[in-house]
Amino acid sequence: MRRPTSGFWLVLALFLLWEVSARTGMVDSPNWPPFSQVLAALARDTLSGEIPLLVGSTLARMFAGLAAGTVVGVAVGLLFGASRLATRVLGPTVELVRPIPIPAIIPPLVLFLGLDNGMKITIAAVTAFFPVLTNTAQGLRAVEADQLAMARTFGVPAWRRLFLVTLPAILPYVMAGLRVALALALVTTVVAEMIAGEQGVGHYLVLMQFAGRAEEMYAAVLVLALLGYALNRGFLWLERRLIGWFFATGRDG
Amino acid sequence: MRIERLTALLPGLGFLALLLAGLEWAVNAGLVRRALMPPPTAIWEVLSDLIASGEVLGPLFATLRLVFIGFAIGSAVGIALGTAMGWWGAAYRLLEPLVEMLRPIPKAALVPPLMLFLGLGDTMKITSVSLAVTFPVLVNTLQGVRGVDRVLLDSARTHGWGTARVLRHVVLPAALPFILAGMKTSLGLALIITVLSEMLTGQGGLGFLILDMQRSFLIRQMYAWLVILALVGLALNAVFAWAEGRALHWQRRG
Numbered sequence: 062m063r064r065p066t067s068g069f070w071l072v073l074a075l076f077l078l079w080e081v082s083a084r085t086g087m088v089d090s091p092n093w094p095p096f097s098q099v100l101a102a103l104a105r106d107t108l109s110g111e112i113p114l115l116v117g118s119t120l121a122r123m124f125a126g127l128a129a130g131t132v133v134g135v136a137v138g139l140l141f142g143a144s145r146l147a148t149r150v151l152g153p154t155v156e157l158v159r160p161i162p163i164p165a166i167i168p169p170l171v172l173f174l175g176l177d178n179g180m181k182i183t184i185a186a187v188t189a190f191f192p193v194l195t196n197t198a199q200g201l202r203a204v205e206a207d208q209l210a211m212a213r214t215f216g217v218p219a220w221r222r223l224f225l226v227t228l229p230a231i232l233p234y235v236m237a238g239l240r241v242a243l244a245l246a247l248v249t250t251v252v253a254e255m256i257a258g259e260q261g262v263g264h265y266l267v268l269m270q271f272a273g274r275a276e277e278m279y280a281a282v283l284v285l286a287l288l289g290y291a292l293n294r295g296f297l298w299l300e301r302r303l304i305g306w307f308f309a310t311g312r313d314g
Numbered sequence: 315m316r317i318e319r320l321t322a323l324l325p326g327l328g329f330l331a332l333l334l335a336g337l338e339w340a341v342n343a344g345l346v347r348r349a350l351m352p353p354p355t356a357i358w359e360v361l362s363d364l365i366a367s368g369e370v371l372g373p374l375f376a377t378l379r380l381v382f383i384g385f386a387i388g389s390a391v392g393i394a395l396g397t398a399m400g401w402w403g404a405a406y407r408l409l410e411p412l413v414e415m416l417r418p419i420p421k422a423a424l425v426p427p428l429m430l431f432l433g434l435g436d437t438m439k440i441t442s443v444s445l446a447v448t449f450p451v452l453v454n455t456l457q458g459v460r461g462v463d464r465v466l467l468d469s470a471r472t473h474g475w476g477t478a479r480v481l482r483h484v485v486l487p488a489a490l491p492f493i494l495a496g497m498k499t500s501l502g503l504a505l506i507i508t509v510l511s512e513m514l515t516g517q518g519g520l521g522f523l524i525l526d527m528q529r530s531f532l533i534r535q536m537y538a539w540l541v542i543l544a545l546v547g548l549a550l551n552a553v554f555a556w557a558e559g560r561a562l563h564w565q566r567r568g
Contacts, residue, residue: 066407066408066410066411067404067407067408068408068409068410068411068412069411071408071409071412072411072412072415075412090431092427092430092431146325149322149325149326150325150328150329151326151329152326153323153326153327153329153330154326154329154330154333157330157544157548160505160544160547160548160550160551161543161544161547162502162505162508162509162521162543162547163506164506164509164510164521165509165520165521165540165543165544166540167525168524168527168528168536168540169528169536169537169540171528172350172528172533173350173351247420248420248421248422248506249506251420251422251423252422252506252510255425255426255510255514256510256513256514256525263422266423266426267426267514270426270427270429270430275430278427279427281423282419282423282424282427285419285420285423286415286416286418286419286420287418288418289418289419289420290418293418
């Protein structure tokens, strides 16, 4: 175990200050429950199964969207890499759509897809699409021409070259894009839940704010913080397992 | 050179025109429900009215103001803390656990609690945006400051430079590419959080209007404001890319 640093004591002191300021009435507000009550609310709603259910539904939508956005992002990236014409024709449209802040496309999407899963999965997919596309294109530029030429010399057919040479070579880049996409998709999925419909952790958070149940509201913020942390950690682990060779050869993105 | 760049854009613009024309045709042919997707020309009419009457300015400036102030505060805090943490080990040990604890919180989740404390006005919105901006800038600054070439630092010390001078003239310029990369990420986040906080509070500029128009079934207006917001995003990115290019011109030459 590491020796606790000054930073550890600072965090502890801040939590203590939260607890004390709420209990002694230094901050006398119904919006400022003691930290212990937030933890109690978190434990209560976790044991009752409510929070696990909400987290599960949020994650399911987020991952469905991520998967769809990644597949489309890699496909379009490969198309751009294969054909200059495609880049010229489709590129400007992609660049025009990219800077639209995701929350702004929720209202029109609601018109077409309603308030439920379809809309939210699409939001997560759109979020994932752009960073994956950018990184796929970047990865394709880095694929060694020698490798492809050699595969061609040995008469490996085009579709097998795609799976045996190109896709493994761009995997590290796609993963880097996916890591950006993962953090963003959690944000946009929660945002979509906040703005429309009655699903997931995002909706729960806003509902508790309106209901004036501050403990539950902060518990939801804690849950999202833990999710953000766990997702990033999980992803780093997956990245090491999948593309450890990439870092081992001393190259980086 | 310029002509070549313009002709390179032609196929893309042609495709975009074709897309809009196709949409216009599909709506008029009844393939897309007019209530959900008005023809682009109808949206254009609303859009040109909004611009010609000057009605666009109020909401546009309201949103831009939030983005700019929040971006400026968040960047300043991020650069200051990141530099301190990268330079002084004591500051790093003190703040690192706190930063690592706050960083993974999706900042959108902080908007509802902040609404309870700071109300629905600009203070809340600017605080939310600043918080979202701070962390990517902080982390990148930290990385940049730590990566400064030791030889540069040693030679500055050899010349008897004080800490302030070294930070100002050696460390910050060397870390600038990292800082700007963090700020670029943050700019997108700033716009997202601005729009979200306008939507959740039901007050303010472009984000509020887009949601409000949808809920009032003023669909053409909704699309018109969305186009304006898209242009804002595009313009902000372009301005940032231009500024980044100017700030880092020495890097490519060197």
